[in-house]
């Protein structure tokens with residue numbers, strides 16, 4: 662039976678990147694819908710639920726994307742409410758590529774940093790620059806759920822604070838702290854992980870600021886558009902050693918992100934009851950044997 666992907670996008674024009682990746686991952690037919698909202702999603706989802714027989718539902722999947730994360734979450738809730746009993750299809754969420762990118766960055770960090778804490782080991786301290794954007798928020802949520810103390814950085818302390826509260830509502834008992842401006846330099850000396858998720862083409866951390874990160878810090882820059890988000894990181898860097906630091910650039914993280922995206926699409930058609938959000942994607946990534954998924958000794 663043909664694998665059909667219902668590509669739902671909250672933006673007016675469904676993302677071509679997501680469509681091409683789906684084809685490359687083995688999808689036979691893509692049905693694209695733009696401007697999807699919580700109001701108009703139900704009839705689209707009913708089409709996916711009721712057209713093929715109950716034992717064929719795993720041959721249909723839904724991809725949900727778009728740049729507005731809040732709208733995507735509203736549509737996701739409505740899709741979830743529309744399913745009942747075993748009459749459902751699997752769903753993969755990747756708004757603005759945020760989930761795949763965030764998980765790829767977390768996988769890179771996990772090659773060097775153990776998030777398991779005990780009485781003897783302190784928890785990882787992570788600084789997320791551009792933490793208010795779609796990618797930064799996802800990374801912050803994933804790391805906080807792993808047990809890290811997350812410093813979420815914005816140019817505006819109130820915006821950072823709102824994001825921290827929002828993430829803490831979704832993932833209670835997590836530790837997130839908003840930072841802005843000079844506050845970055847007060848804590849940078851003690852962080853284990855710095856991820857730059859700022860707007861493309863914006864330098865988020867200068868060479869002088871980076872030199873103040875004196876722990877065995879893993880530094881990941883997700884911006885591929887010059888200048889670098891973290892001064893001194895090259896896009897192709899993959900665990901490049903620089904003194905006490907390990908450096909990752911946007912292209913090496915992007916390669917992992919693409920593998921994850923394709924793996925998630927393939928996973929979608931295994932059963933009809935999967936919900937592949939950022940957390941499920943991280944779990945899936947840990948089951949996959951990507952070369953970049955192997956730990957690196959410090």
Ligand SMILES: NC(=O)c1ccc[n+]([C@@H]2O[C@H](COP(=O)([O-])OP(=O)(O)OC[C@H]3O[C@@H](n4cnc5c(N)ncnc54)[C@H](OP(=O)(O)O)[C@@H]3O)[C@@H](O)[C@H]2O)c1
Pocket residue numbers: 757758759762791792793794795796797814815816817820821857858859860861862863865883884885911912914915916918
């Ligand atoms: N490598 C990959 O595979 C991959 C895939 C997807 C995305 N990305 C990259 O990941 C990064 C994050 O993506 P995104 O969509 O989350 O980014 P975004 O929404 O465009 O920007 C993230 C944050 O950057 C801050 N920012 C905006 N303009 C700024 C400026 N002039 N100076 C300092 N900070 C500024 C904003 O935070 P405040 O306004 O709160 O300060 C914003 O929330 C981007 O560089 C993107 O290209 C990489």
